[in-house]
Amino acid sequence: MIKIVALTGAGISAESGIATFRDANGLWEGHDVMEVASPQGWAKNPELVLDFYNQRRKAALTAEPNAGHEALAKLEEDFDVTVVTQNVDNLHERAGSSNVVHLHGQLFQSRSSVDENLIYEMEGWELNLGDTCEKGSQLRPNIVWFGEMVPMMEVAARVTQEADIFMIVGTSLAVYPAASLIDFTPHDASVYLVDPKLPPMQQRDNLYMYQENASTGVEKVRQELMKMYR
CATH class of the missing domain: 3.40.50.1220 (TPP-binding domain)
Incomplete structure (x- = not known):
């Protein structure tokens, strides 16, 4: 075949x-991409990163x-x-x-922040601080960020x-x-x-x-x- x-x-x-990934000014939905799509941004402000992807998931659920x-x-x-x-x-x-x-990566998956092999399918659109993997670490979006x-x-x-x-x-x-x-x-x-x-x-x-x-x-x-x- x-x-x-x-x-x-x-x-x-x-x-x-x-929404497309970024415009000519390096912004994504009003955010500097390095704030929401890099390991450094995650380390600096995980709550901002989680909220950003929550909003992307919420929007994606209405797309066809x-x-x-x-x-x-x-x-x-x-x-x-x-x-x-x-x-x-x-x-x-x-x-x-x-x-x-x-x-x-995949928007509707989360993964462990200490073991990249621990990946979980998500139900719904929210991933919050305090949501942890089986090893007890904070779950992060299963997205390949800049520098990864x-x-x-x-x-x-x-x-x-x-x-x-x-x-x-x-x-x-x-x-x-x-x-x-x-x-x-x-x-x-x-x-x-x-x-x-x-x-x-x-x-x-x-x-x-x-x-x-x-x-x-x-x-x-x-x-x-x-x-x-x-």
């Missing part, structure tokens, strides 16, 4: 009303998958699809994608090396190490890029660019693939 790997970024979730998420999920009917996402929301899963690799290792990067690189088709959806390819995944694609793989602001790409054979939002562009790619491989 033809293997598709889709790298998705903030652009696909923005169409569902999820859009046509871009749904088109990626529908590809599974005819292809072997892995979604590698930089997003921490669960919109891909809710749209029906069954194989999702979260590079930057990206534990799923190795998995993402491995699946990308096996891709027949590599899709890039709603990402500026400016955040590393995720942006380096394009370097792991086989030379003969087809690359489809979908974004309203197309990032600069090194020219290669079998490169197809769609200057569109994910909600329309991914479906167009899906239709093209169906014509080619059905």
Whole structure:
């Protein structure tokens, strides 16, 4: 079966009303990102960090998958699809994608602040001071913060090396190490890029660019693939 790997970024979730990670001033919902997305910020003010992610979860609960998420999920009917996402929301899963690799963690999970292997699914949207893991340490969001290792990067690189088709959806390819995944694609793989602001790409054979939002562009790619491989 033809293997598709889709790298998705903030652009696909923005169409569902999820705030993008940061603007040009390095702010996220009015906060300096280092205050709410770094080990230093956590050490300085854990209550602020917990409240920040509580509000992100609360907002995410009201968001719905859009046509871009749904088109990626529908590809599974005819292809072997892995979604590698930089997003921490669960919109891909809710749209029906069954194989999702979260590079930057998951919003609806918490983890121990002393043992990164102790990860817990969350019920609801609140995580508060005093909520502890089985070892008695404060629970923190299961989010990869600035300065932390990206534990799923190795998995993402491995699946990308096996891709027949590599899709890039709603990402500026400016955040590393995720942006380096394009370097792991086989030379003969087809690359489809979908974004309203197309990032600069090194020219290669079998490169197809769609200057569109994910909600329309991914479906167009899906239709093209169906014509080619059905």
